[in-house]
Amino acid sequence: MALSGMRGLSVFISDVRNCQNKEQERLRVDKELGNVRTRFKNEKGLTPYEKKKYVWKMLYIYMLGYDVDFGHMEAVSLISAPKYPEKQVGYIVTACLLNENHDFLRLAINTVRNDIIGRNETFQCLALTMVGNIGGREFAESLAPDVQKLLISSSYRPLVRKKAALCLLRLYRKNPDVVNVDGWADRMSQLLDERDLGVLTSSMSLLVALVSNHYDAYWSSLPKCVKILERLARNQDIPQEYTYYGIPSPWLQVKTMRALQYFPTVEDPNTRRSLFEVLQRILMGTDVVKNVNKNNASHAVLFEALALVMHLDAEKEMMSQCVALLGKFIAVREPNIRYLGLENMTRMLMVTDVQDIIKRHQAQIITSLKDPDISIRRRALDLLYGMCDVSNAKDIVEELLQYLSTADFAMREELSLKAAILAEKFAPDLSWYVDVILQLIDKAGDFVSDDIWFRVVQFVTNNEDLQPYAAAKAREYLDKPAIHETMVKVSAYIIGEFGHLLARRPGCSPKELFTVIHEKLPAVTTSTIPILLSTYAKIFMHTQPPDQELQNQIWSIFNKYESCIDVEIQQRAAEYLALSRRGADLVDILAEMPKFPERQSALIKKAEDTEVDTAEQSAIKLRAQQQTSSALVVTDQRPANGTSPVNQLGLVKMPSMSSNADHNSTDQGSSQENGTLSKVDPQPPSADLLGDLLGPLAIEGRPATAGQPQPTVTPGLGSDPNAVDASAIVPVGEEQNSVQPIGNIAERFHALCLKDSGVLYEDPNIQIGVKSEWRLHQGFLVLFLGNKNTSPLVSVQAIILPPSHLKMELSLVPDTIPPRAQVQCPLEVVNLKPSRDVAVLDFSYKFGNNMVNVKLRLPAVLSKFLQPIPVSTEEFFPQWRSLSGPPLKLQEVVRGVKPMPLVEMANLLNSFRLMVCPALDPNPNNLVASTTFYSENTRAMLCLVRIETDPADRTQLRMTVASGDPTLTLELKEFIKEQLVFMPPAPHAPGPVPPAPPVAQPTSPVAALTDPGAMLAGLL
Amino acid sequence: MIRFILLQNRQGKTRLAKYYVPLEDSEKHKVEYEVHRLVVNRDPKFTNFVEFRTHKVIYRRYAGLFFSLCVDITDNELAYLECIHLFVEILDHFFSNVCELDLVFNFHKVYLILDEFILAGELQETSKKAIIERMGELEKLE
Structure with a gap:
């Protein structure tokens, strides 16, 4: 049945539907696109009705997945149509076809603004909707104040105001620096008194975004949120149309509790009591019901309440109830509830110390690890990972290993990474750790990243006690008929280094070791062969007394690879051959690898580095960061074990420098570990290694x-x-x-x-x-x-x-x-x-x-309190002129500037949060930048900077800084100057290094006492 | 927030696609293909939630149609799950006993309804009555 009023459109849709196959469909669509294109070319002949029809057709074709690379202009131009039907199509189709960065949108800004501030309510709604769905920075700049007005004015219908609230939310989320929300605390608080629940729902979303950014301005909203929640939870005065399966707007309840999670605490005892009563009622009063929609809605509220309790209940009054509920949920059959139970338990681990209670459910959680639904398995894995500690690591890791053989591919990589990390973090003893990693490689070699086997090699190298054990284990795996290539690498490496420690055991003579490893060679790729060659060289070295037959065998292999096309292999073969003919020298050169310096595990870093992208920051994460309970010790509880350099987990997570170092270390592992000639160095090995790893820094x-x-x-x-x-x-x-x-x-x-x-x-x-x-x-x-x-x-x-x-x-x-x-x-x-x-x-x-x-x-430093802000020509010049002369505007000719191209200087300014506004200054040699400065006393202050460079002499420039505060102007000017004359000594471009540091040093504090200007002059 | 909403049938034909985050066309096509593959083969006894890249998809199947919402990892899953159902109820009311064909031939109406229901990736109105009345007003203007 076709309700559509447009016959041509319906006919086209039917035609497409009747196509027998994809090819026919494409032909039909192409024909239509050709038709539309011709009609648009000759626009004069088009009636508004036809234009509208064609634009809808375009959207339909676009939705089917075909490229529509024309007609955008026609859609946008319909926005300016005088009548509703055309305008509506223009707005809707534009919002679907274009995204916020599209140039054509700029053309519409004026019309959109006129619609927003105009008197036609329907047009207002259309405009707010489009801006709310795709509005970008330029819309925010030109429309935010108008939208704010609509939201708070009582002369508009709720219909307009709820759209304005969400439109504003979009603009604020996208460009918090453009939308000025200073003083909005009172308005938000008033908005929460709104009777219309549609407006209230939209406003609550806006509030969540605002409080997630900085809650402290919005304390006055807190008691109102609690009131709203009370009113909903008790179903007082809620219109029938806002109850959903008997539950007063579950969505508004959820949103309200979400907003409350961004406040660190509820201080007022009365408000707190009311809130806890409501929460108690939700926790206790939610029963499982037959109707699936009602059940979902009430549990949506319940899970949000749980999250809020976890957040607020510092006294642990209700925490045990939460844990009990979650314990119940993770055991139910209903998959959604079980999923949420697991998910929320994991979250709970992040905020409070409930490890011991959760451990009681370990068996149940492990069952979920084997659930047919991957979503549930993932949650179970996360929870097991989160709840693992020294006491249960063995069980959990073994469970993960067992599951690994049957797990589907989508999960194997994550599983093996997590198992490897847990084994490393909580190993009760190192031999167990080695077992785990070797099993991992054995069971899921394809999913074990190089980081994992590099790590085990590091541990073995650094722990003498472990070496015979690891070598014996590696030997065992080599007996297996088909082993993964990663296993060949790791066992060959370990045997090469430590195989001689097994000398007296059966099957472990040099010759036998060599044979069992050499059997693997035909099956491996070129990346493994160099490792094998090094292993042969080491076995050869350790063969005492020399074995003529083994020597011939190994030499013939080196001989063969001496002409290999792969450079790495060729070089190793040639060098080992030459070296092995020099007798005693070989022993020195191929000595055991030195210990690795201790560093953070690359694995742990890898696991920690995954970030998620959410509209609002997670309240739980914020909470975890805010934890003011002074210093928080995060450590492994392993007994300190003097000999084991295990557990690097403590060290700092984020620094990019250390991540580079980590990279280096792993690279080292891959290319040089096995001691090619280039690696061999007469210097004390540990210093050398450190130097290599840290490069110029060290x-x-x-x-x-x-x-x-x-x-x-x-x-x-x-x-x-x-x-x-x-x-x-x-x-x-x-x-x-x-x-x-x-x-x-x-x-x-x-x-x-x-x-x-x-x-x-x-x-x-x-x-x-x-x-x-x-x-x-x-x-x-x-x-x-x-x-x-x-x-x-x-x-x-x-x-x-x-x-x-x-x-x-x-x-x-x-x-x-x-x-x-x-x-x-x-x-x-x-x-x-x-x-x-x-x-x-x-x-x-x-x-x-x-x-x-x-x-x-x-x-x-000063720049941390700056917020870059773009300024248009119209805004800049009046400001610039109004700040005339000292002390608000200061000018200085700076000499001794580090010469750099203008682009680089612009980048430098931008990196100090001074936003360079291109093309504002007509002279291409000049830079104009703007920013806002924040301090408790001054609040936001606009600062404008102009730098005029001399293309003939890059070492000097004239700088002008202006702001509404004399101190700020002076300080900012000096700050920028410092950045321009002093560049930190970058590796590629060394900065001004004083010739004799020990002598130069004492002079600096002396100079410091006098005057910064003099100091600078002295420097230059 | 809702990143995007997709309405797809079992064959993967898109019946409605609405994005609240800026994506390139090629990316949209990829997303539609991947989400369809992700949900279409899931057992009805499974959860209605499935991870998708760094977000998660909340989906629900009605006859041959899949309604999928992509939301943030931290969002309340059940609230969005019921949000799908409310949308379906609104469609059902508007088209009186909705079927896939209604949505195909009146896709433009579906976009209109959606704009009254969700805006900027957030719920705008949860009263079925308010939305149906609003649609009535708009129909008169056509």
């Missing part, structure tokens, strides 16, 4: 850190007396020689000024990482203190020396950091006023008899 580290960057470190050199401390960033005094930092502290600091997370400091004992989040005038930092050793670090002290413009609060730092543990210390920063001064972390610890003390600049 080499530079020792001499450079003492004094290199000081004179150039100007940010801390204001008039503040603390400034002396601020610039001292070296290990203090005599301690300098006892523990050397790894990497360049100044470079690390400068890197952190540009990004939000990374390593602040590292030495052989400790790594200090920083992760930070900046919101307007506030900063939330977490310091990750990771003990890299197998013994504890004691007398740990961290003192913050804040400059006068920052309020900083560091949570308690524990006195001792357990072996291989990582401690997280949250640090809150509030910016009071503009200043370039830099906060310093005075950090010390004792390791053995050494007291180590370092003073580290913290990257809470």
Whole structure:
């Protein structure tokens, strides 16, 4: 039955439906597209009705999956049609065909705006809908204030206002910097009094987005949310049309509880009591009913209530109820409920300490791991992974291994990665760890990434006790008839290194070892052959007394591969052949591989690095980050085992530098592990290895850190007396020689000024990482203190020396950091006023008899409190003119600028959150940038910057900075200047390095006491 | 939030596709193909949720039609599951006993209804009555 009023459209749809096959359909569609195209070309002859019909046809064709590469303009132009039917088509089809970045949308902005502010309600609705669905930045810039007005004005029908609320939500989510929500707290609070539940539902979504960004402005909304929830839960005064299967709008209930999860706590005792009563009622009063829709709706509310309780119930009044409910859910047959039970249990592990209770359900959870539905299996795997600790690791990992053989392909990689990580983290003993990894490779070799086998090799190399065991195990696997290539690699490697430890066992003579490995050679790929060649060379070396027959065999293999086309193989073969003819030299050169330096497991990093993409930040994650319970020790509870360098898990997760190092280490593993000639080096092996792994950083580290960057470190050199401390960033005094930092502290600091997370400091004992989040005038930092050793670090002290413009609060730092543990210390920063001064972390610890003390600049620099903001020509010039002359507008000719192309300078400014506005300045040699500065005293202040460069002399430029605050102008100008004249010594372009660091160093604090300008002049 | 809504039949023909995140056309086609493959072979006894890239798809089958919503990992699954059902009830009411053919020949109407129901990837109106009345108003303007 065709309701459609357009006959031509219906006929076309029928035609397409009647096509016998895909080919016919394509022909029919092509014919229609040709027809539409011709008609559009001759637009004058088209009636509005025809145009409308053709645009619908285009959408239909597009929906069928065909490319429609014309006619977009016609769709957009219908938006300006005077009558509803055409306008409606224009809006709807445009919203489907184009996305927010499409150029044509710009053409429509004016019409859309006129529709939004106009008097025709229907047009308003159409315009709000399109902007709400596909509006991008330009829409936000030109429409946000109008949309805000519609939302709060009572003269519009709820119909318009609910659309305005969601339209605003879209604009805000997409461009929080453009949509000004200052002062919206009161309005949101008023909106929550709305009687119309449609408007309320939409407004609640808006509130969730707002509070997820910063809840503290919206405290006044909290009691209102609780009221709304009460009203819904008790079904008071809810119109019939808003109840769904007898449940008062389950969606609004869910949204309201979602909003509440972004507040860290409910302080007012009355509100808290009311809320807990409602939650209690939901937890206890939700029964399983027959009607599936009703059941789903009531459980949607129940699961949201559970999440809210987990979030709020610091006193654990209701937590046991939650655990009991979840325990029930994970045992039910109804798949959706079981899935949600598993999912929420996993979430619960993230917020509270319920491991022990959840462990009781282990058997039940393992059953779900074998469920036919992959969705449930995934949840079960996540939960098992999350609940695993030393006590149950053996059971869980063995369960995972067993499941691995039958698991479907979609899950094997994840399974093997998780099993490998758990085995590493919680191994009760190392031989078990080796067993697990070898089993993994045996059962799912295709899904075991190289990282996994590199890791096991590292452990074996670093643990002498483990070596005979690992070699024996490897030997066993080699007896199996068909083994995975990864198994060939790992066992050949281990046998090569440690096979001689098996010498007296049956079947383990050099000749037998050689034979069993060599049998595998015909089946392996070229990437494995080099490893085998190294193994042969090592076996040969360990054959005492020499065995003539074995020697001939091995030599003939080397001979054969000497002419191999693969360079790696050829080189190894040639070198080993030459070496093995030199007798005793061979022993030196092919000696056992040195121990690997300890580092974070690449596997664990890999698992942690997966990020999800959500519209709002997860409340649970935020919660986990906010945990103010001072320092939180995350560590393995393994008994500290002096001989085992196991468990790297503690170390900092995010720094990209360490990830590079990790990469290096794994690369090392793949290409050089087996000791080709190029690897052999007369130097002490461990130092060499470290040097190799860390590259220029480590080499530079020792001499450079003492004094290199000081004179150039100007940010801390204001008039503040603390400034002396601020610039001292070296290990203090005599301690300098006892523990050397790894990497360049100044470079690390400068890197952190540009990004939000990374390593602040590292030495052989400790790594200090920083992760930070900046919101307007506030900063939330977490310091990750990771003990890299197998013994504890004691007398740990961290003192913050804040400059006068920052309020900083560091949570308690524990006195001792357990072996291989990582401690997280949250640090809150509030910016009071503009200043370039830099906060310093005075950090010390004792390791053995050494007291180590370092003073580290913290990257809470001026630019962190900037928010880039684009400014149009119309906005820029009036502002620029109104800020006339000093002290609001300052100009300076800067000399001694590090020469760089204009693009690079623009990038540099952008990376300091100064948004370069291209083409604003007619002169192509100039840059204009804008930003907003936030501090507690000033709130948002617009700052404008203009830089005029001289193409003939790139070392000088004229800079003009303007803002509404004289201090801000001055500080910002100086800050930018520092960035332009000082570039952190990048590896490719070394910056100004003072010739004699130890001498240069003391001069800097002296200069600091005088004047930053003088200091700079001296430098240049 | 809802990333996209798809209505597909068992053969994978798209009957409605609405995206609330900007995707290129080629990407849309890929998504439609993948989501169809993901849901079409699932046993009716399985959950209505399935992971899709970094998000999850909440789907429900009505006769030969699959309604799929792609939402954030942290979203409330059951709430969206019932959101599908509410949408189906609205369609059913509007077309009085809806069938796939109604949706095929009146796909433009379905887009209109959807725009009254969901906006910016969020629920806009949960009253069936309000939406049906609104559709009545709009029909008069045509």
